[in-house]
Amino acid sequence: MERWKKHQKLTFRGLYMGNEKWVLPLSHDEVVSGKGSLLDKCGFRGAPFEDRLKTLRALFGMQVCMPGRPLLFMGSEFAQGREWNESRSIDWHECHEHEREKVLHFVSDLMKIYKTEPALHAGDDEIWNFQWVDCDNAQDNVLAWIRKFGEWHNDVLAVVNFSGVKYYHYSLGVPHGGRWTVLLNSDDWKYGGAMGGPGASCQIQPTQGGRFGWPYCLWIDLPPHGVLILKAPKPTEG
Numbered sequence: 001m002e003r004w005k006k007h008q009k010l011t012f013r014g015l016y017m018g019n020e021k022w023v024l025p026l027s028h029d030e031v032v033s034g035k036g037s038l039l040d041k042c043g044f045r046g047a048p049f050e051d052r053l054k055t056l057r058a059l060f061g062m063q064v065c066m067p068g069r070p071l072l073f074m075g076s077e078f079a080q081g082r083e084w085n086e087s088r089s090i091d092w093h094e095c096h097e098h099e100r101e102k103v104l105h106f107v108s109d110l111m112k113i114y115k116t117e118p119a120l121h122a123g124d125d126e127i128w129n130f131q132w133v134d135c136d137n138a139q140d141n142v143l144a145w146i147r148k149f150g151e152w153h154n155d156v157l158a159v160v161n162f163s164g165v166k167y168y169h170y171s172l173g174v175p176h177g178g179r180w181t182v183l184l185n186s187d188d189w190k191y192g193g194a195m196g197g198p199g200a201s202c203q204i205q206p207t208q209g210g211r212f213g214w215p216y217c218l219w220i221d222l223p224p225h226g227v228l229i230l231k232a233p234k235p236t237e238g
Contacts, residue, residue: 003162007138010062021125022068026059026076039079051164053079053099054193054225057106057186058160061227064114065147065158067124072107079103102192109191113183113229119147119156133157133172134211140165142222144172152176155232156183159222166196167222173214178233179203180218187223196223204230 026038042055056079064070075090078100082091094100114120123129133144141163147156157174161167174180182202187193197220198204210217220228 003141007141010143011132011135013066017067017127017130023071024063024066024068025071026063026073030073037080037083038076039081040083049099050192051225053103054187054223055162057103057191057193058162058225058227060107060110061158061184061186061229062143062160064110065120065145065156065227065229067130067147069121069124070114077104077107099192102190106186106191109184117147117154117156117183117231119149119154123149133159133174133214140167142167142170146175151235153232153235157218157228157230157232159220159228159230161222161224161226164224166224169219170222171211172218172220173210173212174206174216174218174232175214176232177206177208177216179205180230180233182228183231184229185223185226186228187226193223193226196226197221197228 030038038059039052039056042059043052073084075084078095080091080094084090095104119129129148131146131148133146134142135145142159142161144157144159147158148154152175155176157172157180159172180203182198182200182204185197185199187196188199189195204218204220206216206218208216222228
């Protein structure tokens with residue numbers, strides 16, 4: 001898939017998202033009338049089921065970490081296979097399938113982070129609370145940005161790799177020294193992943209001198225079809 005050709009569709013919203021108050025829905029209109037389920041859309045025809053689940057988790061991670069209020073239509077939280085139909089119930093029985101239970105676990109943990117980290121839900125409508133770290137790397141299908149609110153130690157870094165390639169020692173510029181803590185890795189074993197990249201609670205020490213003029217640089221392994229969320233150092237470490 002040549003996803004790099006669509007990269008600008010992911011970043012274009014950055015030009016105007018500070019001018020409105022946003023709700024970010026993955027609504028019923030996305031999963032009806034022959035469009036297929038979100039899971040169907042997360043890969044080309046014949047793509048492995050595991051890869052589509054990984055991409056779906058990355059999509060949810062991007063949705064929650066971007067400015068705006070995330071809204072998810074019923075059934076998507078457990079990766080329903082069929083598109084929604086108003087004449088029947090959603091496929092609740094799929095919740096009990098092993099891999100789909102792990103998607104539910106991921107969504108639950110993701111929303112806990114959204115709730116507890118003020119940078120992800122406060123100041124959504126103030127453009128100075130958002131800053132791109134890496135938005136032009138279409139070739140690698142990687143996006144990274146920082147969410148902010150109040151004190152600098154509230155900063156949260158989100159990194160999404162929409163490619164099927166694991167990137168080793170990927171460099172990301174950051175504004176603060178001290179150890180950054182991994183809050184979530186969508187490729188964790190507990191979510192059905194392969195544990196590519198650092199796990200939750202891992203701490204990563206940046207080096208001085210980052211990409212694109214940033215004062216510091218994190219070197220991280222990025223899992224394929226994955227999202228990483230990291231928290232800025234504690235005030236005593238910055």
